[in-house]
Amino acid sequence: MxxxxxxxxxxxxxxxxxxxxxxxxxxxxxxxxxxxxxxxxxxxxxxxxxxxxxxxxxxxxxxxxxxxxxxxxxxxxxxxxxxxxxxxxxxxxxxxxxxxxxxxxxxxxxxxxxxxxxxxxxxxxxxxxxxxxxxxxxxxxxxxxxxxxxxxxxxxxxxxxxxxxxxxxxxxxxxxNCASKGLEVKLKGKTAHAADPEDGISPALAVAKLIPVLGGLGKGGALDDNFRMSTVTHACVGEYSFGIAPGEAVITITLRAARDDALQAMEDEARAMTRGVAAEYGLAVSFDVCDAFAxxxxxxxxxxxxxxxxxxxxxxxxxxxxxxxxxxxxxxxxxxxxxxxxxxxxxxxxxxxxxxxxxxxxxxxxxxxxxxxxxxxxxxxx
Ligand SMILES: [Zn+2]
Ligand SMILES: [Zn+2]
CATH class of the missing domain: 3.40.630.10 (Zn peptidases)
Known part of the structure; x- marks a missing residue:
């Protein structure tokens, strides 16, 4: 006491x-x-x-x-x-x-x-x-x-x-408490003059495609053993500019699941889907993991x-x-x-x-x- x-x-x-x-x-x-x-x-x-x-x-x-x-x-x-x-x-x-x-x-x-x-x-x-x-x-x-x-x-x-x-x-x-981790997705193409976008490789359409795909990896719902939730927390394409067709993009998502193995499976899916979309648009892709909680x-x-x-x-x-x-x-x-x-x-x-x-x-x-x-x-x- x-x-x-x-x-x-x-x-x-x-x-x-x-x-x-x-x-x-x-x-x-x-x-x-x-x-x-x-x-x-x-x-x-x-x-x-x-x-x-x-x-x-x-x-x-x-x-x-x-x-x-x-x-x-x-x-x-x-x-x-x-x-x-x-x-x-x-x-x-x-x-x-x-x-x-x-x-x-x-x-x-x-x-x-x-x-x-x-x-x-x-x-x-x-x-x-x-x-x-x-x-x-x-x-x-x-x-x-x-x-x-x-x-x-x-x-x-x-x-x-x-x-x-x-x-x-x-x-x-x-x-x-759920397992969770932040996944940073970086897409790299090539910038061009905004007047000649066909000379570059823009990640804009890939980002537009990836946001619902990555956000749809987990829908939330009842917090039982199968719980999965994916939240797109940030997205950025190119620079704030009117003269440049963008050459880079970043998307960050937070993945959440009731089990460590389910979270790992979600991350694997996120990486595979991103690689697929990046290849479709001729973009290079890299990943980083932040704030990983068991x-x-x-x-x-x-x-x-x-x-x-x-x-x-x-x-x-x-x-x-x-x-x-x-x-x-x-x-x-x-x-x-x-x-x-x-x-x-x-x-x-x-x-x-x-x-x-x-x-x-x-x-x-x-x-x-x-x-x-x-x-x-x-x-x-x-
Ligand atoms: Zn605390
Ligand atoms: Zn806290």
Whole structure:
């Protein structure tokens, strides 16, 4: 249990981080602040520079038992915050508009508890991952050689999700967040004078053909095992000009599916269809993949552990709003571990994630901390 003064301290630290947000992959000062806060509670070991600016604290009982990882995120978003709060972002154009500043406090609160009352067996890992928002951080962390020493048996994360009552937690066995990836398609022909377009190779008609084809790869609909969604997010042909027949074009699409293998199949289809249309118009084609997220899928045992902990604490829970189309980098921590993602409500009428008005509700700090502490005690103190 957190004391009142600890709640005040963690609230102040949350607001301090909120004022100094850093983008994905650039979380230098945030990581330093976290390391300072961890040093004050004396974990067995602190790992830094994990997969970029990732930080992990290890609390090792010295007794054989499971390794239990709790995940938070270091990064903020390229969103300008609209707020008059004294702790509003002091960095123009960048804001903690996904609640990651608050998620970090759940972990520091758990660290204080474990520091005060050590676990009886196994290990607790407090994992502060970098670059969650672009889907690169978790993969970079798990492929870092240093991660081999802290590979977990269980992994848990809590993310704030507006649209739920305050303190209500949604979770379920199976799909929580879809797999997704951005695919950039570049078409290359040849420019010409606008008066002599026949001398060039324009990608304009190929783009006109590809937009409905690529956008039609997945129609959305019910979020079941066969869910596929394709969204054309951007398209550009040539330069803004009246004298040049275009020679290049870019289309970007975001592909989404309920399973990693289904997403890969969609990507293969997108590439094949694009190659076909490009060949038809005599265009060269190249591809790039961005923001690739694995599906987040909850393990049955890990979910049961989390639900048991919440019921013991009288935390109202269910599966409202799940699964979600949006993606989450946590899925990668479930590779080789039993993982569960929990979505906690901030209360009705709360601003949406990634909106300019979003702010993490500090009153959730003790709620999330209590859930993590109970899971820890149930797994490592019995
Ligand atoms: Zn986000
Ligand atoms: Zn987030």
């Amino acid at each position: 957190l004391t009142n003064s600890e709640i005040v301290e963690l609230t102040e630290l949350r607001r301090k981080l909120h004022r100094r947000p850093e983008l994905s992959g650039e979380e230098v000062e945030t990581a330093k602040t976290i390391v300072d806060a961890l040093n004050a509670i004396s974990p067995t070991k602190i790992l830094t520079s994990l997969g970029g600016h990732g930080v992990a604290a290890v609390f090792d009982s010295g007794v054989a038992g499971p390794t239990v990882l709790f995940r938070a995120e270091l990064d903020a978003l390229p969103i300008h915050e609209l707020s008059n709060n004294p702790w509003a972002s002091a960095v123009p154009g960048i804001g903690h508009m996904c609640g990651h500043d608050g998620h970090m406090m759940f972990l520091l609160a758990l660290g204080r508890s474990v520091s005060r009352n050590p676990i009886a067996k196994g290990r607790v890992i407090l994992m502060f991952q970098p670059a969650e928002e672009d889907g690169t951080g978790a993969r970079a962390v798990v492929s870092d050689a240093a991660y081999n020493d802290i590979r977990p048996d269980y992994a848990f994360a809590i993310h704030v999700e507006p649209g739920r009552p305050f303190g209500y937690v949604s979770t379920r066995v199976g799909l929580i 599906a987040t899928v909850n393990d049955a045992e890990a979910t049961e552990i989390a639900v048991t902990a919440m019921n013991a604490l009288n935390v109202e829970n269910g599966d409202a709003g799940l699964p979600m189309r949006a993606s989450e980098d946590f899925g990668v921590f479930g590779w080789g571990a039993k993982a569960a993602m929990l979505c906690i409500g901030p209360g009705e009428g709360y601003a949406a994630l990634h909106s300019q008005e979003y702010d993490f509700p500090d009153d959730l700090i003790p709620v999330g901390a209590a859930i993590f502490e109970r899971i820890t005690r149930d797994l490592l103190n019995s």
